Amino acid sequence: MLILILKRVLISIPLLFVVSVLVFVLQSFIPGDAAQQIAGPQASPEMVEKLREALGLNLPVWEQYARWLGEVLHGSLGTSLLNGQPVIDALNQRLPTTLSLVIGSTVIATIVGVVLGVISSRGKGAAARFIDVLSIAGLAVPGFWLALLLITVFSVQLGIFPATGYVAFADSPSEWLRSLALPVAALSLTGVTAIAKQTREAMLDVQASDFIRNLRANGIPESAIVFRHALRSSAVRIVTISGLLFIGALGGSVVIEQVFGLPGLGTLAVSATTSKDLPMIQGIAVYFTLIVIVVNLATDIAYGWINPKVRTS
Amino acid sequence: MTSSPTPAPDSTTWIATQPRNRRRRGPLARFIRKPLGVAAAVLLLLGVVASFAPSLLTSIDPQAADFANVLSGPTAAHWLGTDSLGRDILSRIIYGTGPALLGVLIAVGVAALVAIPAGLAAAMFRPVDAVVTRLNDLVMSIPGIIVLLMVLALSGSMNWAMVAVGLLTAPGLVRVVRSSAATVTEEPYIAAARVFGVGKWKIAFRHVLPRIAGPILVNVSLIAANALVTAAGLNFLGLGLTPPTPSWGGLVADGAAVMNQQPWTLVPSGGVIAITVIAFVLLGDAIRDVTAEGWTAGRSKGASITRATTVPATSSDDAVIESADALLRVRDLSIAFPDADGSARSVVQSVSFDIGAGEAVGIVGESGCGKTITGLGVLGMLPGGARVVSGSIQLDGVELLELSPRERAAVRGKTIAFVSQEPMTALDPLFTVGYQISQAVRVHTGASRKRAAARTLELLEQVRIVDPKRVARSYPHEISGGMAQRVSIAIALAGAPRLLIADEPTTALDVTVQAEIVALLRTLQEETGLAVMLISHDLGVVSALCERAVVMYAGQAVERAPVGELMSTPLHPYSAGLLSANPHFATPGSRLQTIPGSVPPPDKWPVSCHFADRCALATEACRVGPIPLVAVAPGRASRCVRVDALQTEGVAR
Ligand code: SF4
Numbered sequence: 001m002l003i004l005i006l007k008r009v010l011i012s013i014p015l016l017f018v019v020s021v022l023v024f025v026l027q028s029f030i031p032g033d034a035a036q037q038i039a040g041p042q043a044s045p046e047m048v049e050k051l052r053e054a055l056g057l058n059l060p061v062w063e064q065y066a067r068w069l070g071e072v073l074h075g076s077l078g079t080s081l082l083n084g085q086p087v088i089d090a091l092n093q094r095l096p097t098t099l100s101l102v103i104g105s106t107v108i109a110t111i112v113g114v115v116l117g118v119i120s121s122r123g124k125g126a127a128a129r130f131i132d133v134l135s136i137a138g139l140a141v142p143g144f145w146l147a148l149l150l151i152t153v154f155s156v157q158l159g160i161f162p163a164t165g166y167v168a169f170a171d172s173p174s175e176w177l178r179s180l181a182l183p184v185a186a187l188s189l190t191g192v193t194a195i196a197k198q199t200r201e202a203m204l205d206v207q208a209s210d211f212i213r214n215l216r217a218n219g220i221p222e223s224a225i226v227f228r229h230a231l232r233s234s235a236v237r238i239v240t241i242s243g244l245l246f247i248g249a250l251g252g253s254v255v256i257e258q259v260f261g262l263p264g265l266g267t268l269a270v271s272a273t274t275s276k277d278l279p280m281i282q283g284i285a286v287y288f289t290l291i292v293i294v295v296n297l298a299t300d301i302a303y304g305w306i307n308p309k310v311r312t313s
Numbered sequence: 314m315t316s317s318p319t320p321a322p323d324s325t326t327w328i329a330t331q332p333r334n335r336r337r338r339g340p341l342a343r344f345i346r347k348p349l350g351v352a353a354a355v356l357l358l359l360g361v362v363a364s365f366a367p368s369l370l371t372s373i374d375p376q377a378a379d380f381a382n383v384l385s386g387p388t389a390a391h392w393l394g395t396d397s398l399g400r401d402i403l404s405r406i407i408y409g410t411g412p413a414l415l416g417v418l419i420a421v422g423v424a425a426l427v428a429i430p431a432g433l434a435a436a437m438f439r440p441v442d443a444v445v446t447r448l449n450d451l452v453m454s455i456p457g458i459i460v461l462l463m464v465l466a467l468s469g470s471m472n473w474a475m476v477a478v479g480l481l482t483a484p485g486l487v488r489v490v491r492s493s494a495a496t497v498t499e500e501p502y503i504a505a506a507r508v509f510g511v512g513k514w515k516i517a518f519r520h521v522l523p524r525i526a527g528p529i530l531v532n533v534s535l536i537a538a539n540a541l542v543t544a545a546g547l548n549f550l551g552l553g554l555t556p557p558t559p560s561w562g563g564l565v566a567d568g569a570a571v572m573n574q575q576p577w578t579l580v581p582s583g584g585v586i587a588i589t590v591i592a593f594v595l596l597g598d599a600i601r602d603v604t605a606e607g608w609t610a611g612r613s614k615g616a617s618i619t620r621a622t623t624v625p626a627t628s629s630d631d632a633v634i635e636s637a638d639a640l641l642r643v644r645d646l647s648i649a650f651p652d653a654d655g656s657a658r659s660v661v662q663s664v665s666f667d668i669g670a671g672e673a674v675g676i677v678g679e680s681g682c683g684k685t686i687t688g689l690g691v692l693g694m695l696p697g698g699a700r701v702v703s704g705s706i707q708l709d710g711v712e713l714l715e716l717s718p719r720e721r722a723a724v725r726g727k728t729i730a731f732v733s734q735e736p737m738t739a740l741d742p743l744f745t746v747g748y749q750i751s752q753a754v755r756v757h758t759g760a761s762r763k764r765a766a767a768r769t770l771e772l773l774e775q776v777r778i779v780d781p782k783r784v785a786r787s788y789p790h791e792i793s794g795g796m797a798q799r800v801s802i803a804i805a806l807a808g809a810p811r812l813l814i815a816d817e818p819t820t821a822l823d824v825t826v827q828a829e830i831v832a833l834l835r836t837l838q839e840e841t842g843l844a845v846m847l848i849s850h851d852l853g854v855v856s857a858l859c860e861r862a863v864v865m866y867a868g869q870a871v872e873r874a875p876v877g878e879l880m881s882t883p884l885h886p887y888s889a890g891l892l893s894a895n896p897h898f899a900t901p902g903s904r905l906q907t908i909p910g911s912v913p914p915p916d917k918w919p920v921s922c923h924f925a926d927r928c929a930l931a932t933e934a935c936r937v938g939p940i941p942l943v944a945v946a947p948g949r950a951s952r953c954v955r956v957d958a959l960q961t962e963g964v965a966r
Contacts, residue, residue: 015454022455026463139535140590142542144549145583148569152576210738217692217733217814218805219726220756228752232743251458255546259569266458270550273462281463288456296454307743308788 001304001311008300012293019289021065023282028061034081034276055081057278068282077286078279087283091265095287097166098264101253102291104180105187106246112188113195114238118231120196121203131196138193143252147186147259154182164261183260187252191245198241202234209233235306243299247292343603350599353592360589364411373404375559384575393581396564397571402578405559406585412554413541413561413589416475420540421533423479424486429529431483432490433517436498445491449484457481461547471544471553478543482536489532493525527601534597538590545586561586639667639707640844641691641729641812646704648683648690650697650915657702660915661687662868664704668812673838673845675855675876677891678865681912684848687865688814691846692731693721708812726757730805734817736797740789746800747785750807757808772803775840777833795826799833806837812844813837819854831857853897856880861948864888867912867923870942874949884951884959886928922953930955 035052036043043051052058056067071078077087116134120127155163161182167175206212207230215225254266261267265284272280304311344350363370379391379399386394393403435445457477464477497503498521506516547553548562549569556563564582572579646664649657661683668674676684689695691706693713706713708728713721725731733739740749750772751765760768773781776799789797798818805813815834819827835858837843849855855862856876864872864879864887872885883889890908910927919925922935934954942952945960953959 012454015451018451019455023459023463026460026467029467136591136594139538139542139594140587142545142549142565142583142586144546145565145579145586148565148572148579149583152572152579156573156576210733210735211741213694214731214733214739214801214804215741216722217694217725217731218753219722219724219730219808220753222722224752224756229741229744233741247453250456254458254462255550258550269459269462270552273466276466281459285456285459288459289454292454292456308745309742309790 001301004300004304004310005297008297009293012296015293016286016289019285020068020282023285024061024065024068027276027278027281028064034278037275038082064278068279072286077283080280081277082275082280087279090268090280091283091287094263094265094268096168097262098250098253098257098266099291100169100176100180101183101187101256101262101264102246102249104184105191105249106242108184109188109191109245109249110195110238110242113192114199114231116192116196117199118203118226121200121207122226128200131193131200135193135197138190141189143186143190144255144259146189147182147256150182150186151259166260166262166264179262183256183262186259187249187256190252191249194245195238195241198237199234202237203230206230206233232306236303239299239302239306243295246295250288250291340603344599347599347602349595350603353596353599356588356592357596360410360414363407364414367404367407367411371401371404371407373401375400375405375408376557377401377404384571384578386575386577394575394577396567396578402564402581405564406561406581409559409561409564412471412558413544416471416478416544417537417540417593419472419475420479420482420544421537423476424483424536425529425533427480428483428486429490429522432487433494433521435487435491436494436521437513437517442491445487449487452481453484455481461543462552465547465552469553471547474547474553475540475544478540479536482539486529486532486536489528490525493528494521497521497524523604527604530600530604531597534593537593537597541586541590541593638669640670640672640709641668641846642705642707643667643687643691644705644707646687646690646706647702648686648695648699649702650699652916658915659702660699660868661690664863664865664868664870666863666870666873668844668846670811671838671842671844672861673834673847673859675847675849675852675859675862676865677849677852677855677862678887679850679891679912681867681914682865683868684865685816688731688816688846688848691814692725692729693718694725726753726805726808726810728808728810729812729814730808730810732798732801732805732813732815732818735821736794736801737789737821739801740797742789744788745785746787746789746792750785750800750803753804753807768807769803772806773800775806775837776800776803777836778803793826794822795829798822798826798830802830802833802837806841806843809841810843812846814846814848816848817850818847820849820851827854828857834858852880852891852895856897864891867918868915869923869952870950871924871952872950873942874946878946878949882960884945884949884956885924885953886930886955886959887924889959890927930958 035048035055035057039048039051049058056064059067068078077091079086080090116131120131151163154161161178163182165179167179169176203226212225212230215229216222220229253264254269256262257264257266258270265287268280269284271277272284344354359370373391377400379395379401381399382388382391382395383399384395384397385391385399388394391401391403393401393406395401396405431445435442460481461474461477464474465471468474494517498516503516503520506520544553545560545562545565548560549566551563551566554560554563556567561582565579565586568578568582644665646661647659648661649659652658664683664687666674666676676687678684686695686699690701691713693716695701701714704714708724713724716724740746744752747766747769750769751762754760754765754768754772755762758765758768769785770781773784778784778796778799784792784796784800789800792800802813802818813834818834819830822830831854834845834847838845838858845858847855847859852862859876862874862876862879863870864885866887872879872883872888874884874888879888880892883892887908890906893906894908908927913923913926919936921938922928922931922940925931925935928935930953932955940952940954942950945951945956
């Protein structure tokens with residue numbers, strides 16, 4: 001198991017490398033640069049050029065990359081071209097918001113999805129159709145649109161939850177919860193339906209297996225068969241989907257953060273791209289990739305926890 | 314289709330020999346019978362019209378501001394209302410259709426162009442597989458949204474962003490193509506085409522691709538749905554298509570800005586996205602169903618018996634019943650499965666037998682004869698819509714068929730226990746052996762955790778496991794097949810049952826272990842007074858354990874006899890055949906004689922003797938009507954009109 005984790009970590013290093021190169025190469029194609037943006041439209045070409053030199057933007061791409069890599073090796077991700085803030089600080093400041101949102105929605109989606117999936121796997125025709133309809137709805141309703149709908153109903157009309165803004169957990173746990181409720185709900189719908197469908201299918205597959213038949217034939221009560229044995233066997237598939245959902249939610253968080261005005265990595269990503277703040281974009285890409293790597297690792301560990309065969313090999 | 318002896322001159326011949334028997338209608342005709350799919354297709358066609366000629370659908374200019382009617386709800390002039398500048402929302406939706414569908418087309422096209430060849434190559438060429446899988450994992454770990462944002466900043470063009478969406482969603486499609494193609498390539502006719510030297514790419518595109526069109530289309534429809542929503546999200550953020558160009562995502566953003574004054578504006582903009590996504594999904598499903606129907610005979614899943622059942626009239630079993638005080642008494646048990654058309658297809662016909670307390674009775678026959686179904690019927694666990702259509706199952710004088718499902722469940726494990734064929738899949742791989750045994754102990758005896766743990770070790774000793782403590786801590790994959798079968802038996806014994814139904818308990822094991830398990834069952838039977846219903850195809854195993862046997866063929870009991878007499882003088886040609894086909898009993902020196910042919914499937918069972926087509930003694934008399942099971946000797950019954958011939962001549966062995 002330890003070896004497995006180590007292997008995973010080793011594989012992820014080239015991945016980070018590839019992503020960072022990709023960002024640099026893509027970025028170098030973008031017409032215009034941050035110097036122009038900072039100097040403003042009135043600035044003389046000489047001024048822009050000077051700024052460019054100061055920021056190191058006049059160097060060839062590979063050299064810019066080498067410089068960046070050098071900084072990374074010193075534990076820094078550079079400074080924002082726009083305001084000189086160390087990128088790491090900006091990212092760390094915003095990371096908790098994004099993580100709260102994404103983890104929250106994955107957890108909610110998994111719990112609700114599993115409950116719905118188990119219920120529908122026990123039912124006949126109608127329950128199955130309900131899940132099918134729900135999963136189409138999960139695809140069809142865009143998260144940002146659902147977000148607006150939730151704001152209209154729960155903030156504007158009922159006034160239960162705030163429409164925008166984020167309160168840090170450290171400041172007030174209850175306000176933190178309230179500020180996240182709607183964003184998490186908006187971000188979890190697709191996940192709920194995906195998990196429900198997978199859970200249902202996994203449960204039905206397991207139900208057909210020999211050992212479930214034997215448990216039933218030897219008088220083990222249905223509740224133990226469903227919740228202990230079948231659900232645990234289905235957990236491998238559920239965990240896989242949860243991991244994918246987490247990564248999907250990371251992408252979805254960009255739009256959702258924008259709708260709810262949450263100061264997370266997503267809003268930062270949008271503003272950094274529009275202002276061509278290369279170090280910032282680079283940093284966000286690295287963080288996102290790191291999160292993906294951690295999630296994949298967590299998924300692997302979960303497999304091991306569920307399945308003794310993985311654990312012992 | 315695989316038994317064609319003449320090599321096909323070209324691969325198309327092989328294609329033609331696939332099962333296509335149910336292909337009654339053309340694909341279009343089948344599609345038209347799917348109302349949801351048709352509705353989706355019509356809607357998307359409308360979208361295509363809107364893309365190429367929006368002015369055909371609306372006369373209102375999407376940019377025309379009607380300041381007198383700002384933020385109106387639906388009116389006669391503006392069917393879907395107006396936005397904050399008084400622009401017609403319907404018109405803006407129609408003009409936004411082109412870019413939306415073009416984006417989807419680009420994403421789907423790119424994904425398909427990349428993923429289908431890559432997936433096929435991965436399925437058919439081993440070295441490619443590793444590379445493709447690696448690349449796939451890599452792309453899946455790239456933060457897609459960052460790439461999209463950068464591509465948009467870079468090009469400012471929605472179309473390039475959609476190319477990126479296509480590339481980023483390709484890995485999912487690669488997986489689908491690869492796994493379904495891998496399944497298809499194992500089918501015999503593909504293998505045959507290979508043998509005849511048809512080029513791999515030709516096989517891939519001409520033979521494999523059409524077969525996996527279903528899963529591909531479903532995945533493509535999901536990619537389309539995803540692309541549409543992603544594009545709308547980007548436009549909503551004000552990226553790509555920027556105002557005042559009408560776009561669906563932009564419409565939602567416009568609505569968001571004014572949702573406090575006029576929430577209605579959110580409805581049409583979000584609605585059109587949702588409806589289009591639904592159309593993609595439904596169209597994908599419908600086309601998948603149509604292609605699937607083209608390839609497989611339409612077998613209705615989850616069917617139940619709806620039509621009046623007409624079980625073939627076999628004479629009721631009036632032959633001598635052995636014991637008066639039977640523990641299990643099965644009478645005229647008939648079991649049927651639902652057919653595709655709702656009628657009943659009988660798989661067990663009027664089977665009767667008794668099992669006395671502490672007695673071991675074998676149910677013998679080849680697979681497909683209804684032995685296992687009979688066992689499951691006794692347990693009250695018939696699979697897939699099968700049900701008992703007539704007969705009686707009495708346990709200790711109590712009619713099981715009259716009990717509620719809950720009451721029948723209470724019988725399982727406590728009075729009747731079960732051991733299955735494949736020990737390696739019989740245990741839950743995720744729990745330790747000890748946990749699984751003690752779970753059964755606690756369920757049946759209500760013992761505490763500690764007591765159950767102690768009892769678990771006792772049970773493991775009882776099934777002659779040498780190191781019970783260690784085995785109890787092991788997971789199923791850590792123990793051998795023979796040991797797993799002992800553990801299964803220990804679980805079955807946890808509730809101190811009086812009858813053990815053992816379904817081919819030794820078949821999956823190698824010979825020495827087989828003998829050990831049989832010996833174990835025998836000891837348990839002697840030690841605990843356990844009755845055993847042994848289901849087996851192997852007369853050798855049956856003779857080693859059982860006093861009496863019921864021979865089943867094609868759903869019927871064809872002979873019932875004490876095992877010793879059955880072995881020495883079989884009174885049914887099928888029993889005789891089984892005997893001479895068994896290596897244990899073949900006359901030394903002579904060759905093993907297998908019974909020619911195989912057990913016919915239930916829909917081919919005649920009303921007359923089921924065995925007639927394989928029987929060396931068959932005559933005209935065998936094919937006229939149902940053959941009754943009659944007493945032929947004390948304690949013996951046979952379902953054969955030529956018992957006399959058998960008794961006098963014996964069957965040529
Ligand atoms: S009834 Fe006729 S066909 Fe059937 S087993 Fe007897 S001899 Fe053979």
